[in-house]
Amino acid sequence: MMNKSRSITEIFDEAKDFGLVITSDAPLATALNRSVDKPRLGLLAMTPRQLALKFGTLYFNKLYSKSELILEITRHSGKSLKYVHQSIEKILEIWNHTGLLESCELFLTQEKDFLKYLEKYKTVEYAMEKFDEKFYGDLKIAVAGYELFNELDKQVLPKIRAFPHKIELMKVEELKFNKTFLFNSTKDLINSVTALITPENQNETALIFNTDSELKDLLKSSLSKKGIKLEIKTYLKEDISVSNYLSFIESSFNVSDHLLKDIFFTESMFGINLDRKYSDFNLNSYILNYNENKILKSIFGLMKEIERLTFFELYNKLESISNKNFSKPLKDVLVNTELGDKKINPERLNTLIYFIINIEIEIDRLNEGVLFVNAGSSAFVDRQITVFIGLDESWTKLSPDKAYVDKSAEEKKNLEKFQILLSQGNEKIYFAQNIRNNTPVIPCYYFNILTGKNIKNFEDIFFSPVTAIHESPVKIPDSDFRHDLKSGPPVQIVYISPTSLNSFFKCPKKYSYEKLIKPTEKNYFLKGTLLHCFAEFYFNHPEYAKSNFDNLLDLIMEEFSGFVNEINSDAERSEFKVGMYVIMDFLDSLKNKIEYEFAKRKKDKIAENNFLFKKTKLEKKYLNTEKWLKAPYSCIIGKIDLTSGRTIVDYKSSRSGKSSEMLIKEFNLSRIKKDKADDANFQTISYITGKREDVPDSEINFIYLYLLLNFNEYIKGTAESGNSQTEVVYIPETFKRFIISPAFYDKLGHDIKSDLTLGEYRKIILDVFDEINFYDLSSLIEKLETRIHNFMIYEKNIQYKKFGKKKENTFRNDIIQPLLKSINSARKGSADFPFIYKDDADNFLKYVREIIDEINTFNVSDFPNRPVNDLRSVCQKCDYLNICPGNKLLTADEQ
Ligand code: SF4
Structure with a gap:
């Protein structure tokens, strides 16, 4: 059974009279502190890390951040940044699981050489291990959610004095889904989320989803366009000026091989326009022949001389050409990594990219607006309205198969956090997608464990699914699809081209997309x-x-x-x-x-x-x-x-x-x-x-x-x-007239013609014409072979030997069937009979008129999603799949 967690109010009621509540869930600690309504000395709730930070800054000279630690070790060990980073991540992970630095040694190989640096450059983990419970004085302490603590968290709990009071987070009450809205496309889902949020409810709302997915950028852009504020952690790697700076260097190394589309990122960077029509053109010739823009030419010049510049020089030149300030934290990284004064080359760029991508440097956080919550690492969420987006397998947290990890304890923790997360909010809204990136979406595996059922998709009754298609005018920003399908007066057509006919036949919706979206030069x-x-x-x-x-x-x-x-x-x-x-x-x-x-x-x-x-x-x-x-x-x-x-x-x-x-x-x-x-x-x-x-x-x-x-x-x-x-x-x-015509008869070069006159041949064909499927040779054989045989042998008394045959069988196969094969070819088409007939x-022509009527009807309403023969393969091959909300990947026939 899926259980509910206790609400923050319920937990606060139990916690409020304690001097300190320790919880490993930072949002719970914040929410409890926010619930305090009487003046008090110090915070009511803190996490082990917050306590250790406070303790460490009092007892040690300095606590190093992770990035400072990695850079110090890189400098002193002479090892590569990548190696140091991966080793330190491994050590910290083991430390969290074992609680003791010295026990990490058991699970390390060469990385153990770095353990000495962790004693030298003290971090918050060190302060947690060395935490002195005297720091608490005589505070009355409680622990909320002890089951969620890792071994290092537990180091800050009192060991000598009595164990703190335990506050449970879960209760025995079933958590059910009243309704899950299912979307066929990301666009609809984003539009629906955006439509729900207003400036009035933005501070009350949390969006809970896999923040490592593409949804993050889509939601950010869509909500920002609507003027909604976002309370969201932003990291240096997400800063657009940082990614532009890195892309600029990366693109510069092989600039002569680039197509125009490879430098589209420079448009926003420098405020220039690049013609999408020439997307696939070689960059060099585009600049020489098609674009006179001086800024573009100086960008191109800069790209060509990239390896003569230092990282700082490029930084300054880009600021000056674009007339914009680049990210200050990027400059700090160039200083801290000591790359700034060095000449740019691919190896140094890789170091810089590695640092920015892998070592999370938080740069910004607004304290109001919609809260973005990462489903994979969160439990409590202190918001009234919670929108759960996705609920898919990316929400399943896999515990690693490592000797230092107690797998079953970890899985228990993950399941509890999952249930806590789904219990959050007074008003809960569940949104899921049926398909994404052309494949069906599988629900988070925890649903199977908690319900004991084999839940394969979101159509399962457990979710109480309802299909949702959002019709909001809000568009997904940055989508290629920039046209409103229903805008403008309906157009009535009287002619159609073969190309349009082919598209319409494939799918009417595809035809409508093609009419609206400008193609690029290919x-x-x-x-x-x-x-x-x-x-x-x-x-x-x-x-x-x-x-x-x-x-x-x-x-x-x-x-x-x-x-x-x-x-x-x-x-x-x-x-x-x-x-x-x-x-x-x-x-x-x-x-x-x-x-x-x-x-x-x-x-x-x-x-x-x-x-x-x-x-x-x-x-x-x-x-x-x-x-x-x-x-x-x-x-x-x-x-x-x-x-x-x-x-x-x-x-x-x-x-x-x-x-x-x-x-x-x-x-x-x-x-x-x-x-x-x-x-x-x-x-x-x-x-x-x-x-x-x-x-x-x-x-x-x-x-x-x-x-x-x-x-x-x-x-x-x-x-x-x-x-x-x-x-x-x-x-x-x-066709009928043709195959009984002298013209066709003359074309037949078969022996049989000497004893089967045109009139006789014609009569035999016409007698059964309507019963024959001329596209099918076996139908021709069934209806004509015996007739011709009997006519010639019994009515005209011709002997097989006249055709050099002794047996009926060979007469039929060698003399009659070639004639039937020719008739069949005349219908199906062949090199000898490449014919299209009046009928x-x-x-x-009738079909074209029906299609034109249909198009004109759809022009005043809407074009249906109707892939030919209801084939899923048509959608799979369709250029518009990603923007087509009604695509049939789930519902059409599999082929
Ligand atoms: S994705 Fe499928 S339904 Fe949509 S336009 Fe293409 S063929 Fe039609």
């Missing part, structure tokens, strides 16, 4: 764009492009320079070169088949979005490239890379390609539903459906040119022209 997108530019340019000026190939390649590389560094430069250049060769070969092969559309108007001669025309000062001659397709009947909009008469060309710059069968399969909605797939792609069918409005009742050829598919062959010189293409063809007839396009 390496692969820019590469594709540049190769498209070349293709358009070459189409218009092939001779110029051939004789200026290297110049054009240089221009392209320059444009791509944001993504180029010394290591990848040659490889990138080769890729562009191959892509350009493939384009040239392809367009040369097409030259005599193109119906050129001449650009006549001045504005048509300007290639707005193609830098190669601008750089070479040449004009567009033809309208065939980068041509907008706007098909009002089909509601399709999009840009076609190259079109001529009944041909569409699309360039793809990835290293992989797709077969005709794959291209035809990927828009087959019934296949996607049946296979519970998520790999739909509507580009091919969209452009074909749209294009047929221009060329009704005609075949349309859609050619995909995979520019880098045969990269290795091109490099080796073994590539064959035509190998980089895949073609699909639109047949302006329904495919008609069905797609």
Whole structure:
């Protein structure tokens, strides 16, 4: 059973008449002292450490803090800071468990050399061990929560006089959860906590959570933005100017390899703006080509000469460039560690970072506002309103397997502290998350121990869970998601592009995110764009492009320079070169088949979005490239890379390609539903459906040119022209009409045709057409094989031997089935039958209209979280998972 602890008032009632109450729980001591309502000499309650500090400063010259001790030992022992720090942490841990410095020796190896320093540089632990109970005089003493004391704490308790009165902290009363709010996302959780806290209740509220988690920063920012004050311990390592100072040095060591995004931290440091569009650009070329800012240039200069500066010199220069004061405690650390006057190098930086990160130096604490409480190390919390956030496995404190640790006693202590913590506050609110970082959250293990149940998640009835989705307008600061999804008047759409269709199909919510969030320039997108530019340019000026190939390649590389560094430069250049060769070969092969559309108007001669025309000062001659397709009947909009008469060309710059069968399969909605797939792609069918409005009742050829598919062959010189293409063809007839047409019959090269005329073949097919699933070969065999066999053998009296066969079985397998396989290929698509039919396009058109209606409905309400086929995998791969509160990681189908 999970028990309640006694309230602070109940404990105070028992403690108030004592001269001194000793407790190891500092917040309890503070709360008891705060409860005192009569004048008295000295504090009512103190912790063993507070007592030892008081005792030690009277009896010893000086008590050293932990960081002072570590620095002294580092100086005198000649050992590294890291080694000294780890050794001292180990010694202090053992000392706390054993209570005696000399007994630490039993559990130490080389670290025992440091024990002498702990006698020399006295710390509060030393004062605890040497505590003299005469210090108490004749005070009447009580001990609150003796079970929570460690062995060193116990050293301050009287040993000669009678043992103090014990005050119990727990009572026999069950602690129950009335309601636990469950959130699907951190954003909702943060928003809900923020919405709860007001300036009026901030001094009454404590937030209890794992303060070592990301929640700390999120809560800090969100509450600060609302103007809420925070009572929170802040350490030097959390000071933004300190982390900026360290990041600045760290980034400077290999500045030539950096991308722009690696120095985004300098924006807040120096008040400059860096364009997110160029995030993945090489820093050097961004500064050379894209940003004129003088401050940025001087920062870059400073980074390049970092190893010529001392830590103090850099500190001063950064203060002067940013016009801001840096952290004073950082300067103290530079003095204390004696690094300030030394030249910066990676080893010294590591020492500094180690010191700042590992040796906790508290720098600030406001004495009002919301109290942040660390769930892993706290028990009593003196606040009326307590918000418990998380309650997950990170709240479980693991006792180490060490010879000096009494594991079962430690676990007992941890369980008691856990119950005390959950009992805190008059008004308790429990918040938990179902999933975090894409994985289900497991509740703290103590719940299992205390209830004797196997509690796997927060849906367990023990928590009395309720699902919460917060709709507050407060946003999580620093989130990438900076748009209000419901702002602005609803937009009604009449056209849709294949890309939008693909997104909407994947998930309507994903589509809505894509409409609202500006993408950053990505390496692969820019590469594709540049190769498209070349293709358009070459189409218009092939001779110029051939004789200026290297110049054009240089221009392209320059444009791509944001993504180029010394290591990848040659490889990138080769890729562009191959892509350009493939384009040239392809367009040369097409030259005599193109119906050129001449650009006549001045504005048509300007290639707005193609830098190669601008750089070479040449004009567009033809309208065939980068041509907008706007098909009002089909509601399709999009840009076609190259079109001529009944041909569409699309360039793809990835290293992989797709077969005709794959291209035809990927828009087959019934296949996607049946296979519970998520790999739909509507580009091919969209452009074909749209294009047929221009060329009704005609075949349309859609050619995909995979520019880098045969990269290795091109490099080796073994590539064959035509190998980089895949073609699909639109047949302006329904599938049914087509497979009984002379055109299809003529294409069949099978022996059987000599004895099965077109009319006979057609009749057999039509008799059972509606009963066949043409995508499924076994369905074709089941419905047609015997029919054809019986017709030929029994009705036409043809002998097997006419086909060189002796048995029925081989006649069926070798003569009839190849015909059925061809029909099956004609339906599924293959290199011989790469066909899309009129009814495919008609069905797609209906689907597009339904989608547009749906989008317009959602535009006035909201877009649902509806991953295709309810697949969890869609959410897992989704770029917006982290900002999507309704993602389906817990509820969708696992796949
Ligand atoms: S995370 Fe899932 S529900 Fe959310 S937008 Fe992406 S696919 Fe849709």
